[in-house]
Amino acid sequence: MITNHLLLFVVIIIILDSAVPLLTGVSQNDSAGIASSSNSDGKILRRTKRGWMWNTFVIMEEYTGSLDQYVGKLHSDKDRGDGSVKYVLSGEGAGMVFEINATSGDIHAKKRLDREAKAFYTLRAQAVNRFTGQPLEDWSNFTIKVHDINDNEPKFSKETFVATVPEMSDVGTMVIQVTASDADDEDYGNSAKLVYSILQGQPYFSVDPSNGIIRTALPNMIRENREKYQVVIQAKDMAGQMGGLSGTTVVNITLQDVNNSPPRFPHTAYHLSVPESAQVGSPVGRIKANDADVGRNAEMRYTITSGDGHDMFSVVTDGETQEAIITVKKPLDFEGKRLYQLKVDVTNAYLDPRFLHMGPFTDSATVRITVQDVDEPPVFTRNPYIIEVQEDTLAGSSIGMVTARDPDADNHPVRYTIDRYTDLERLFNIDSINGTIYTLQSLDREMSKWHNISIAASEINNAGQITRVPVFIKVLDINDNAPEFAMFYETFVCENVKAGQLIQTISAVDTDEPLVGHKFAFSLHNPNFTLIDNEDNTARILTRRGGFNRREMSLYLLPVVISDNDYPIQSSTSTLTVRVCACDSDGNVRSCSTEALLLSAGLSTGALVAILLCIIILLMIVVLFAALRRQRKKEPLIISKEDVRDNVVSYNDEGGGEEDTQAFDIGTLRNPEVMDTNKLRRDIIPDMLFPFRRVSPIKDNTDVRDFINSRLQENDSDPTAPPYDSLATYAYEGNGSLAESLSSLESAATEGDQEFDYLSHWGPQFKKLADMYIAKDTVFD
Secondary structure, eight states: OHHHHHHHHHHHHHHHHHHSOOOOSOOTTOOTTOEEEEOTTSOEEEEOOOSOOOOEEEEESSOOOSSOEEEEEOOOTTOOSSSOEEEEEEETTBTTTEEEOTTTOEEEEOSOOOTTTOSEEEEEEEEEETTTOOBSSOOEEEEEEEEOOSOOOOEESOSEEEEEEETTOOTTOEEEEOOEEOOSOSSSTTTTOOEEEEEESTTTEEEOTTTOEEEEOSSOOOTTTOOEEEEEEEEESGGGOTTOOEEEEEEEEEEEOOSOSOOBOSOSEEEEEEETTOOTTOEEEEEOOBOSOOGGGGOEEEEEEESTTTTTEEEEEOTTTOOEEEEEOSOOOTTTOOEEEEEEEEEESSOOGGGGGGOOOEEEEEEEEEEEOOOOOOEESSSSEEEEEETTOOTTOEEEEOOEEOOSTTOOOEEEEEOGGGOTTOOEEEOTTTOEEEESSOOOTTTOSEEEEEEEEEESSOTTOEEEEEEEEEEEOOSOSOOEESSOOOEEEETTOOTTOEEEEEEEEOSOOOTTOOOOEEEEOOSSEEEEEOSSSEEEEEESOOOOOTTTOSEEEEEEEEEOSSSSOOEEEEEEEEEEEEEOTTSOEEEEHHHHHHHHTTOOHHHHHHHHHHHHHHHHHHHHHHHHHHHOOOOOSOOOTTOGGGOOOOOOSOOSOTTOOSSSOHHHHHOGGGGGSOOOOSSSOOSOSSOOOOOOOOOTTSOHHHHHHHHHHHHHTOTTSOOTTSOOOOOOOOTTSTTOOOOOTTOOSOGGGOOOGGGGGSOGGGHHHHHHHHHHHHHHO
């Protein structure tokens, strides 16, 4: 290593010596050393050998000496050594990095230089007279180049690289290329010449020393044995020689999976079980084959290739777990067959032709499935049932039968019921033992053509085992409805009509639905009109004569007989009303009988409507007035706050009983009509010796207001009417009650003179009343 440094120092000294500028001639003002020559014109050409001309200085970077580093010397031919010449330096780094001795022209570097920061400096130099300042030499440009040393180690672009390579790759397969860079000068020496080597990762991988390409070094590397590798690569400058600087990086290499591992079942036989009640499509169980590959290369497909359960079961592949899911393909029956055997094959979904020689890429296993017995609900022989019944079937008639059986070996008896939510009208019933369906009511196809009911069959010994089946009952049509007019016809005939004039075309409808379609026949027997059947379920009404007069006959009622062609034949008579109207010469209706009569009386339709509106408004006013009078409140007869009768207490306790008749006549309260009889009030002294007699009813033609006023006066002066402020209704309890009469009408004492302690001894029925009055007395005291 010391030898290498010495050689480098010698080379630098030689370069520095050769770089020192020497005066190659005199200055431009010096006549010495002038060479002359002549040209073709006979003129003498003179070439002056210049002495003020500079090229490049070289200085070593990272100088560690104690003194300023010497760069070189500037010198002019006009410098006689008497100190009259002054040297001036300018340009990059002049004064800060580089300093010149103005007298001797020596240049020194004042700072440590880094070539990687700046490789060269461009400066200018001039020689001037120290005393006069006049330039002795023109400005001359020169360059100071920083000489490189090996002071930078190689660096990779990333500290860690990630790469993948397929497993089972051939030797020499490229994995990744890693490169490093060196900041030193590539054009000088070997400071930036790099060599790559592998420090970790052998013997699996290798690296190209010149370009850093990593390749596989071993054949048949299997991912299942080892998946990840860490390789350390070194880059060293100085062409890899001793003393060079180096840098390292880590490369994480992962082997990519290829389909080189066939699927294999861990067992040759599997045993599964399933209840016989399992629905079609429900899973029976799962089995799985192992595949050492991953991802797409580990995807498998399962198939059932043979076995007596090939038609009863199917297999699908779970895309996430790659398991074989065996499902029920057809309904199972423990009583029919209890054990099935399947052969299930597995193979890779995606094969790689390069590795078929490592196969076979398929495997098989035997699966035995046991069917377990369960208590099954009854099974109907059909699903659904369709029953046809004539609509004239009598109530209680049998219309069909459903049959169900217990599929279990015990074969328990079955009980039948109708789901009444599907037969809300209770049209049908069923025999709970044999399943015969009966009608409870007669059926009408015109009301409903179909009846959909649900019948349940359950085991007698286990009512929880229920099976339902839909039963569709179709009501067949019979000819039980007569045809009738298809619509309401408004028919008129003109007074000036001629015989044979068509006045109406009629048609008919029938709610029945015969198999061959409807065929109606029309007939009419009338001296004024005739009917012609069009043979297409329509008929024409024509006049037999002319000269109709609406004053003699304004309406004609024509009985049209309509019959159908089904069995039994049904017929009906529909009445066609024909109005006689006045028409113009073109047959357009001007007026018919009713309106003509009104016009003859001198009143128009508008006048009649106005009269009717006036009558209605008048009646409404009268009714409103009567209602307002009835709602008018009367002044109370007693307004004194000391009167006990205006303190009405409501409670739910029973009164004195029906024997309490001192205040009011119980019969009057129960039957208000008896108030018309001659009875006097017993709680007051009457003002009259003779009872008041009601006035006879007002005549019907009397004005309404007078009638109301007279009735109001009659009631106001009636002494038998109860006072408005003392009406009390009890439960008609009389003296038979423990509390006797509760009426205060005959009590002479006031509330303040009475003591109510006795109320607390009457029992729990009067507790509320006792609390009110005893508490009141306490407050007053």
